[in-house]
Amino acid sequence: MSNLRFRPAVLSLPRYKPSKSAPDAVKISSNEMPTPPSPAVLEAIARELQTINRYPDLTAAPLREALGNRFGVGADQVCVGTGSSAILVAALSAVCQPGTQVVFPWRSFESYPIAVPTVGADPVPVPLLPLFSQQPDRPRPHLRGDRLLRR
Secondary structure: OOOOOOOHHHHOOOOOOOOOOOOOOOOHHHOOOOOOOOHHHHHHHHHHHOOOOOOOOOOOHHHHHHHHHHHOOOHHHOOOOOOHHHHHHHHHHHHOOOOOEEEEEEOOOOOHHHHHHHOOOEEEEEEOOHHHOOOOOOOOOOOOOOEEEOO
C-alpha cells in the first residue's frame, strides 16, 4: 500500500464516465472515425516514426504555424494539445483564480465538471433548454462578479 495522499479536492472530482458503445458502433464523441486512416496519414506516421527517439517540440511550432497559415491567424493564436480536455484544463489554469465561477451549458462536454474544479474554480452548470438551446443573457442572481461565460 502506498503512503501517497491525494488532495481532498482531487478525491472529490467527479469521475469520467465513458459513453456506452454498441458492438461495431463508432463513438464519434470519442473522436473515433468510421473509416481507417488514409494512405497519406499512414505515410506521414511512418515518416515521423523515424524520429520517435527524440523528444517532441513542446511548443508544436511547425504545427501551429501551419494551422495559423491555413486559417489566417498567427501561430501565437493557435493552441494545440493532447486533446480537448487537456486544452480546457490549460486554458482554465491560465485564467481562473481559486473561486472563479465558470459557467457552462449542461449537459454538454463531459470534461467541464471535472476540469473546472481541477484548477480550483467553481463550476456553474446551466441546464440546457429543450432542443439543447441556451439563454446566455438570462439573469442568474446566484453568480458572483468574477466569472467566465463562453458558449
